[in-house]
Amino acid sequence: MLWEWLAAIGWSAGSVAGGIALYRRVRFFSTVWGIITIAVVGLLSGVLHNFLNALFSIDEPFFFLLAIFGIGMTPILVAQWLFEGGFHLYRQWNTHGGTNRMPGMNDQTLYAEVNGIRIAYERGGAGYPLLLIHGYPETRRMWRQVADALTARFDVVSMDLRGYGDSDRPSDELSYDKRTMAEDAYGLATHLGWDKFLVAGHDRGGRTARRLAADHPESVVGATLLDILPLEWVYSQGADGYARRYWHWYFHLQRGLAERLINSDPSAYVNHLFARRGDVLDPENVAHYMEVFARPGSVDATLADYRTAFDVDRPRWTEEVAAGHKITVPLQILWGEYGNLNDEPTLDIWREVAEDVRGEVIPGSGHYIPEEQPEIAIRLMNEFADELGL
Numbered sequence: 001m002l003w004e005w006l007a008a009i010g011w012s013a014g015s016v017a018g019g020i021a022l023y024r025r026v027r028f029f030s031t032v033w034g035i036i037t038i039a040v041v042g043l044l045s046g047v048l049h050n051f052l053n054a055l056f057s058i059d060e061p062f063f064f065l066l067a068i069f070g071i072g073m074t075p076i077l078v079a080q081w082l083f084e085g086g087f088h089l090y091r092q093w094n095t096h097g098g099t100n101r102m103p104g105m106n107d108q109t110l111y112a113e114v115n116g117i118r119i120a121y122e123r124g125g126a127g128y129p130l131l132l133i134h135g136y137p138e139t140r141r142m143w144r145q146v147a148d149a150l151t152a153r154f155d156v157v158s159m160d161l162r163g164y165g166d167s168d169r170p171s172d173e174l175s176y177d178k179r180t181m182a183e184d185a186y187g188l189a190t191h192l193g194w195d196k197f198l199v200a201g202h203d204r205g206g207r208t209a210r211r212l213a214a215d216h217p218e219s220v221v222g223a224t225l226l227d228i229l230p231l232e233w234v235y236s237q238g239a240d241g242y243a244r245r246y247w248h249w250y251f252h253l254q255r256g257l258a259e260r261l262i263n264s265d266p267s268a269y270v271n272h273l274f275a276r277r278g279d280v281l282d283p284e285n286v287a288h289y290m291e292v293f294a295r296p297g298s299v300d301a302t303l304a305d306y307r308t309a310f311d312v313d314r315p316r317w318t319e320e321v322a323a324g325h326k327i328t329v330p331l332q333i334l335w336g337e338y339g340n341l342n343d344e345p346t347l348d349i350w351r352e353v354a355e356d357v358r359g360e361v362i363p364g365s366g367h368y369i370p371e372e373q374p375e376i377a378i379r380l381m382n383e384f385a386d387e388l389g390l
Contacts, residue, residue, distance in 0.1 A: 105147045105156065109166055114187030115180070120166035121159040121188060125151025128390045129194040131185060132158040135203020135226075136302060137270050137293050138368075139165035141285055142202065145374035146381075153382065154198070159188055161205065163301025165292055176304040177312040182211040189219065198390070200224035200381060202370060204305060207231060207313070213329040214320075222388050224332040224381055226369050227339050229346065230353050231309055232317040245340045248273065252306035259299060266294045280372050317353075326355045332384045333359030334377070338366040358387075 105124035112119050122140060130150060132143045140158035150156050160167040162184055163176060170176075185208060189197055196219055201209030206225040213223040234246060252258050262269045267290040274286055292298065331354050335341040342361065350357045360380070365373040 104151050105144070105158070111166075112188050112191045114191055115184045117162055117168040117170060117184065119159055119162070119168075119184055119188050121157050122147075123155070123157045123192075124148070125154055125156045127152075127154045128385065129189070129192070129197035130154035130156050131189060131197055131199045132156065133161065133185060133199065133201040133205030133208050134158070134164065135201075135205050136164075136305065137273060138203075138285075138289050139292055141165075141288055142368070143370055144285075146370045146378050149374075149378045150381065153385070157188070157192065159185065161208065161305075163298070163305060169297035169301040171297075171300075173304040174308060174312070176301065177308040177316075178207050178211040179215065179313075179316070181208045181305075182215055185209075185212050186216055186219065195219065196221050198222050198224070198385065198388075200226065202226040203228060203367070207309065210327070211313075213331070214325075214327050217327075217329050220329050221390070222330045222332065222384060224334065224384060225350075226377075227335045227341060227367050229341060229344065229349055230317065230321075232314050232321065233349055233352075235310065235314050249306060249310075252303050253310055255307075258303055262299050262303075266290075266299055269293075280366070281368060282371065285371065321353055326353060328355050330356040330384075330388060331358070332380070333357060334362055334369060334380060335359070336365035336367055336369055336372070337361050337363050340367070358384075 105122050107122065110121050110123060112121065120140070124147065132140070132147065134140050134142045140160050143158045147156050147158055161181055163169050185199070199209045199212055199220055200223070201207070203226070206228040209223050209225060210228075210230075213220045234249075270290050270293045271286070274281055274289075293302075331350060333346060333350050335346055346361075347357055347359055350359075362369050362373050362376050362380075365376070370377050
């Protein structure tokens with residue numbers, strides 16, 4: 001009987017330690033799944049122990065060996081767990097030149113003078129560098145529901161694009177082409193001391209991230225693009241309701257008229273764009289976006305973003321694609337189940353312009369993935385980093 005108790009204790013201890021080690025090593029496990037894993041492994045161990053004893057009437061020496069094995073595995077697994085945890089902390093420390101920055105965004109607006117303008121950003125966490133770029137008509141605040149969780153693994157920086165949020169709003173319309181905006185992002189990464197980094201961009205930020213990956217493959221190790229198709233492809237779709245889906249793209253091209261109508265009630269215009277997803281967005285966030293969009297210069301700046309996309313970026317991408325140039329940086333494409341991409345062969349379209357593409361639809365989400373399904377976005381971005389060996 002004594003050996004049976006020792007075997008049960010040893011096996012259970014080893015199972016729990018193994019479950020913890022598994023939970024710590026596999027990054028896509030959430031806390032709940034980690035607890036479930038530990039419980040299930042321990043339960044199966046006890047069931048197997050009783051089954052062997054009842055079926056084969058195994059004598060005490062077997063249980064003695066079992067106890068030695070279980071108890072002996074416990075310190076090995078715990079040591080492995082501690083070693084890997086210590087190595088991870090060292091890698092974080094070494095990545096940042098010895099800085100000891102704690103996880104969590106600091107909610108403090110920081111500024112960097114890059115590419116001739118001032119870019120606003122927030123920073124938090126420690127680990128591999130990750131740059132987050134928002135879309136229209138939002139700001140860096142759109143990443144709040146995912147950024148804190150990502151800081152447990154990454155050195156996270158969320159930036160405001162030029163013309164948006166707290167960043168400068170240059171008056172020159174031509175300065176809003178995606179190559180210039182990508183250079184803003186690259187300049188910020190250089191300012192932060194990043195040689196290599198991941199980037200994730202949503203909507204207009206995804207278009208900036210795409211250009212950043214195309215122009216700086218030596219620095220961008222991977223790019224997550226959220227709910228976008230190549231803009232030159234979108235503009236080429238004259239049928240199948242694309243003018244209806246992307247009506248605001250064409251409305252923004254109407255010089256003079258768009259400014260006059262939007263400036264008459266900018267908050268109502270922004271609210272109309274968000275209304276297509278009902279009440280899924282945080283009302284406080286929506287109020288923030290409306291307030292920022294109503295600031296002087298915001299309407300002109302964001303219209304310039306769309307107009308240079310048509311006048312400059314569209315022909316530039318068309319020419320590059322026709323010449324056979326493909327993005328070599330690994331791309332992760334994520335799109336919402338209820339968004340504009342839901343009935344398109346999204347990955348096939350991206351594989352026409354990029355060499356290394358993977359991705360999937362986000363169930364239960366529309367266009368604003370980081371705000372509608374943040375947990376799924378966090379998991380998939382971590383899995384992408386796992387795949388890249390980061």
